[in-house]
Amino acid sequence: MKHFFLLLAFLACTGYAQTPDARPTLDSAIEKQTAAFAEELIEIRRDFHRFPEIAGEEKRTAKIIAEYLINNGLEVHQNIGGYGVVGILNTGKPGKKIAWRADIDALPTELEDDPVEFKSQHPGVRHICGHDVHTTIAMGIAKNVAALKDQLSGTYYFVFQPAEENITGAKAMLEDGLLELIQPDEFYALHLTPFPTGVIATKPNELYAHYKKVVVTLNTTNPEGIEKAKEIIDSFDNVSSDQFGSPASFESERIGIFGYESIYSDYIFRESDFYVNESKDKATITSYFSFSHAKRLEQFKRELNERLQKNDLNTYTPSLEIIDQSYVLKNDPNVTKAAISYLGKDPQNFIELTGVFPGGRSDDFALFLDKVPGTYFFVGASDYEKGIISMPHDPNFQVDESVIGKATNVFTRFMAHRAGEE
Known part of the structure; x- marks a missing residue:
């Protein structure tokens, strides 16, 4: 797929990106806020990468997440379905309740040594599926909405899910009362893919076969x-x-x-x-x-x-x-069409899929989508010119870390937009 994605990379660097919202003041504030702590997020991601924890053992990761959310003014609940963490921000103003999921576990692996300088310090465990990046982006969105609370409406939930790799975490969180603690109107998540950095893709209904x-x-x-x-x-x-x-x-x-x-x-x-x-x-x-x-x-x-x-x-x-053999991850058609309408205003960085991936791929975020309408996004984090390819589970999995700031910016805007929609 490399040549196709190189073409996308070229397209993403040409033309101009349209502002995907009619609220330039809020958009500008989100962009400025994100830029101010982008380096902080990269350091957090590198820390998670150095100290990865497999499914069911995410104690240190969860502690860092909880402390970060508390320090940024969110209401925090811990130990949900294992080491699950939930952050809540209620703006006190009418609006939708929007939830965002990030998976936090790493993979046991016998693959080669890390190709990055900030190598895993836990032998046999690595973040080669990008969950360290997923977690950091969610933390960045949470910090953004907390800092800009006075300009926002609605309620924001951040669900940091353990044990995605062994597909037990979502079920455990639900059984532990997640949807009694939060009552989202819509639920969202992302996963890194080998697309060029910042390219987002999704479609209504099935993403995986x-x-x-x-x-x-x-x-x-x-x-x-x-x-x-x-x-x-x-x-x-x-x-x-x-x-x-x-x-x-x-x-x-x-x-x-x-x-x-x-x-x-x-x-x-x-x-x-x-x-x-x-x-x-x-x-x-x-x-x-x-x-x-x-x-x-x-x-x-x-x-x-x-x-x-x-x-x-x-x-x-x-x-x-x-x-x-696997959970069927199925995007809600109406919510996803609304997401496509919003994100598609930046056509250089958004693609609507037309096909469904075969081969047994899945994510237990599907269980949340069975309960709450929502959308799962693919987000690119590859820089082909530098040889950085974000192919999950690959021995040489690497990430263009600029995706952290880009995704935090785009999806903070998106969540604010959805929370404010009638």
């Missing part, structure tokens, strides 16, 4: 019956391009994830080989599929069941089981 384990069981070990079942299952794969899932196809202006004829917008895709397990007089046939949206998944369930029962396989009493 429905990823499922498909299991068909036959009361036979007959090779012909097994092959027939495999043939029927495979017939639902509607991906015709052999480029599907390749870097070349992702970056294509026509068929890519941003493409105007995206091959990633409507698909059923078999992600794996078939795995056959025979025992006594039974055979189980397992495979993994991605579905671009819920309608495709429902079609697959219904029609596969029908076809298994209506041919020669019927004599083997076939049964079908479809097992969830």
Whole structure:
């Protein structure tokens, strides 16, 4: 995807960025405020990077977050769903209640040494998914809204979630009463991607595919019956391009994830080989599929069941089981369209996706979106000319740290805009 993103980087540096709000005085104040403590945020991020903590062990990270929020005048609640921290700022003026989630945990890893000067001091643990940056940006937004409280309306919630990497933190926070403590009208989050620094992308509805384990069981070990079942299952794969899932196809202006004829917008895709397990007089046939949206998944369930029962396989009493493999992250269409309308006023730095990412990717922020309408954003932090590529989970994961100030500025404006909307 490098060449495509280099083009985006060029576009982001040309033309002029339109002000995405009709309140230039507040926008200017946010920009000035952010610039004043941008270096402070970078130092905070580097501290988190030096002392990463894995899921369930984020004690030091949570302590630093809580103290920072308290020092900036927010109401703070700690130890929610583990080491979760929640900051609240009520302006005392009418407006929406807007929540922002940041994940705070790092990854256990045996990857190579850090490529940065401020290396992890915890052997076998690194921030190679960008959560140190996510956390710092949220802290920056919180500091901004607290400093500019008199100019804002509504209520702001900052949810610092532990244990995202092992997908237990969101569930734990909800079970520990998060939505009794806060009652947001809208919920937002971001994740770093390899886009050029500051480029934001999202879309309504699914961002990541429905990823499922498909299991068909036959009361036979007959090779012909097994092959027939495999043939029927495979017939639902509607991906015709052999480029599907390749870097070349992702970056294509026509068929890519941003493409105007995206091959990633409507698909059923078999992600794996078939795995056959025979025992006594039974055979189980397992495979993994991605579905671009819920309608495709429902079609697959219904029609596969029908076809298994209506041919020669019927004599083997076939049964079908479809097992969830990840949470489905689905943006609220109305809230996301409003976000696109706002952020799209700066077209050099915003892209609306047209496709859905296959391959089992997910984020347990999906559980918050199941309860509260909201949007998940992708934010670029790569500088290709300097060899800084923000590819999550990559051994050489690095971040152009200017993204911290840029994202803090943009998303403070965005939250203020949303809180003030009728």
